[in-house]
Amino acid sequence: MTEESRESSFFQELPETFVPFHWHGDTFELPPGAKHVARSTGCVNQAFEYGDCAIGLQFHLESSDSSIRRLIQHCPDDIEQGTFIQCPG
Numbered sequence: 308m309t310e311e312s313r314e315s316s317f318f319q320e321l322p323e324t325f326v327p328f329h330w331h332g333d334t335f336e337l338p339p340g341a342k343h344v345a346r347s348t349g350c351v352n353q354a355f356e357y358g359d360c361a362i363g364l365q366f367h368l369e370s371s372d373s374s375i376r377r378l379i380q381h382c383p384d385d386i387e388q389g390t391f392i393q394c395p396g
Contacts, residue, residue, distance in 0.1 A: 312344040315356050327366035330378055332385065334365060349391035 312318040337343055337355050345354035355363045379395045
């Protein structure tokens with residue numbers, strides 16, 4: 308979490324560091340005027356807040372063990388080797 312996250316009504320409720328679930332091949336640039344609220348070594352733009360009306364996340368808070376297993380089962384071609392990619396096992 309960045310310093311700006313402490314000013315956010317949504318992001319200030321999250322711990323300063325945590326390990327979210329990631330499943331993405333793309334990323335984004337911050338929109339003009341957005342607050343940069345989270346980053347990681349693997350993904351500089353993890354999250355942003357835009358005013359009081361929108362947030363953007365480059366991770367999944369909604370994932371469960373069963374939804375992750377379904378992704379692995381149905382999207383095996385999305386899994387590539389890389390520094391920040393775990394093997395499916």
